[in-house]
Amino acid sequence: MLTKELVIIGGGPAGMSAAIAAYEDGIRDLLIIERDDSLGGILQQCIHNGFGLHRFGEELTGPEYAWRYEKRVRELNIPVMLSTMVLDITEDKVVTATNSSEGIFQIKAKAIILAMGCRERPKGALNIAGHRPSGIYSAGMAQKLVNMKGFMPGKNVVILGSGDIGLIMARRMTLEGAKVHAVCELMPYSGGLARNIEQCLNDFDIPLKLSHTVVNIHGKERLEGVTIAKVDERRRPVEGTEEFIACDTLLLSVGLIPENELTKSAGVTLDRVTGGALVDQNRQTEIEGIFSCGNVLHVHDLVDYVSEEAEIAGRGAAAYIRGELVPTKNTTIKTDGKIRYTVPERITSDGDVSVYFRVSDVFRDKKVTVRSGDTIIYQKKHLKLAPGEMECVKLTADKLRGANELVFGLED
C-alpha cells in the first residue's frame, strides 16, 4: 500500500490552502486528491467578483482567487491527483480512491485533511407538490450550465431561496437576458449576504418576497409556472395568498449541506447543527490525525475565511505529523441557542483562539458575550447580527486560562 504523511481530500480553496500551509510548515510527503479534472473547486464556476477582499484587499473573481492558490501549489510542486474520487476513508486513515489510470487504490496516511466542500440541498428535500417537469435546477447547476458550459437553462425565472448562489444567479440570468420574476424566501429574512441583496436584486429591481414559498409546480414536460404563497410564522402556506407566476425555470437556492459521507465512513462524530465534524482549535476532529476545514466543516459565506481556516488545519496536521499536537486541556464551547453554533467546539491547548459563529435569527442591539463560569471573558455590542453573516471572536490565551467550559450567547 502507498503511504503518505498527509493526504488532502479536495482541491478547492480549502484543500489548496491547507496543502500550502502544511508544506510551508515543513511537510513534503503530501498529496491533494481532487475529483474534478482541475483544481479550484466550486470557485471555477463563480465568475463574479467579490472574492479576496479580506485576504488580498482587492476584488477578484472566483477563478482568479483560485488561481492564486493553484499557482502556489504548482510553485511548491505539491503533488496533485486530478479526476480521482475518494471512495472511502477509515478510522486508521486508509484512503481508498479510484481514477481511470490507477483503478481503485489505497493510501495509508499519517494525517488526513478533509476538504470536500458542500453541496446544495435538492428540490426533493422540499417536498413541493405538483408535477416534475424539466426546468427545475439547483442554483449551482444553473451556474455551471451558464458559466462553464455556455447554455441558458431558460428565460423566465423564479428563484426559491435567497442563499448567496441564488442571489448571484438572479443577477447572472438577468445579465444573460432572462427575466427573473421573483426571489421567494421562506424565512422572514434572507440567508444571503447583505451586499448580494443590494448588488444582485435591488440593483436590477428583482423583487425579494420574504415569508413566501413555492406551493405547486405546473407543467408536465417543461416547467410552465409555479404557484407561490405567503407563509405564516410557523412557515405554513396561508390560504388565499396563492399567486401563479408563469415561468420556464425554477432555481433552488435552499441551503448548502457539508458533504460528509467520507467523514462518516471514518466514524468521525458530526455536529448536528453544522452538519460538519466536531473540531478543536486546530480543526482536528475527534479522531486524532483527521482534520476538517472549509465548507465540509461548516458552510462559509466568504472564501477568505475558508482559506484562513484551511491554513489552521494545514498547520495543525503538520504539527500532528511531527508529534507536537499533544492536548493539554479540554475546554468545551456551548451556545445559548441565539448563537446557533461555534467552530471550534472545543479547545485543547493554551494560546489565542479565534472562534467563528453564526446566530439563529436576526438580532439588533445585542452584546456578543462569552462566559467562563460566572466570569464574562469577552463582550462586544453589535447593532445587527444576521444568520447569513459569519462572525468571529478573538479570545486571548490569558482569558482562556483555566476555563473548563465557555458559553457563547447574546445578551442585552
Next chain:
Amino acid sequence: MKKVAIIGSGVIGAMIARELSRYELEVTVFEKESDVAMGATRANSAIVHAGFDAKEGSMKAKMNVAGSFMMEQVCSELGVKYVRNGSLVIGFNDEDRAELERLCARGKSNGVEGLRVIEKTELKALEPNISDNATCALHAPTGAIVCPYELCIASIGNAMDNGVKLILDFEVASIERTEKGFVLSSGDGRRAMADYVINAAGIYSDKIAKMTGDNSFEVHPRRGEYVLLDRECGSTVSHTIFRTPSKMGKGILVTPTVDGNLLTGPTSVDMEDKEDKSTTAQGLAKLMGEACENIEGGVAYGKTITSFCGLRAVGNTGDFIINEKAGFVNAAGIESPGLSSAPAIALYVRELLENAGLELISKKTFNPIREPKHRFREASIEEKNEIIARDPAYGRIICRCETISEGEILDAIRSNPPARDIDGVKRRTRAGMGRCQGGFCGPYVMELIAKERGIEFEKVTKAGGNSTMVIGKTK
C-alpha cells in the same frame, strides 16, 4: 414468421415480450412514451407480495402466488436486484388481530408458505424500530422487494437481445382487423401489421381494447404518492411494513428498497385524468403522518430525497382482466399485485396465445441471461481494477452521490433498451438518483448523451418530448 404486437412497455409488456422472445416469432413492442417503464411501472411500491391479500380463487391470487415463486429466478437471469426481506402486516388492537388471522388463513389457502401471526415480543425482535403501540403482526417470510423499472428495463433489454423490436414514441391511435390480420396505426400516420395483438397498455388498456370493439371493461387511474428517503435511513426497518388493511385500503407502507433507500407510501386517490402524475400537499402530509405512526419516534423525513406520484391502472371488475378473443389478448387492470404477478402473467398470456392457435417453436439461440456489460457495482476491487484497466471510463466517477462511473453511463446509453434522456440514464444506472438529485452530474450526463446520440447539447431532454434542459447558448 408470425407477427405479435405488444402495446405497452411497462413491466407486464416487458415480461410478455421476454417470454415470447423464446420462440420463433416476430415480436414488436409499441410504446407511446420515449422510454420503457414510464407508467405504473415507474412509480409503485416495488414489492413482491407474498400473496395473502387477494381473494381466494381470483386471478390476482393465482398470478401473485405463482409470480412470487418465479421472481427470484427471473431476477437472477436478468441481473436484477432481488431481496427476500419478508413482510410484516402490523396490528394495533384486537380488531386488527382478527383481520390478521383472517389474512393468514386466506394466504394459506392461496398457497403462501410460512405465514404466521406473531406477538409483540417477536415483532420487536424482528423490527426494533416498530411502533411500541403495535401488538401483533402477520409475518410473511416470502415477501420480497425488487426495483420495478430495473426489472422492466432488464426484461425488455433481454427480449431485444433475443430479437424483439421496440418502437418508442408510437402511440396506437387505431387498430383495424383485416383479413391479413391486425393493422396498428399511430396518430402520425405510421402503420404496423400483426397476426396477434397483446394489450398491455396500463391505464390506457380500456381505450386500446375499445379500438377492437371490446367494451367489456374500464380502467381508471388511482393516484399513489410516495416519499423516498436517503440511504442513511434505509435500515429503519428491514422488512416491508404494512398496516392491517381496513375499509380505507391497505394503508401506508414503510419499506427498504433494493438500493438501500427507505420508501414510504402510497396514498390512494381515485382520479379521472390519466396524465396527472402530480403530487399534492395534502397527500404528502397524510402519508408522512401515517408512516410515522408505524415507526417508534417517527420516520426521519428531514432526510427526504424526493417525492413522486404513480397512477395505478384499476380495472372495474375487481380482478385482473386477462383474456383472449380472436387473436387479441388483454392483460389489463393490472393494479397491485401486478409487479409480483408479472412473470406469471407472461406465462399465462403465452398459454392464451397457444390456445388461440399460435404455433410456438423454440428459438435455439434464445439466451435467458442478460449480462450487463460489466456487473461493476457488485464487483470486487480486483475485478473492478481489471474492468478499469480494459476500459478506463469505469474509473471516472460521474455521479458522486451514488458513485456511478462514466463506463456504466455509456453502457446504459449503448445497451438494449438504450437510454435516450437524463431520466433514462438515471433509471438504468442510478446516476442522479442520490442525495444531490443530479445537481453535480446533470451537465456531465447531458454531454455524454449528446455525444453518444450525436445530438446537440440543447436537444438533450429530461424525459423526452418537450422536457428540454437548456434553451440555447448564452450571449
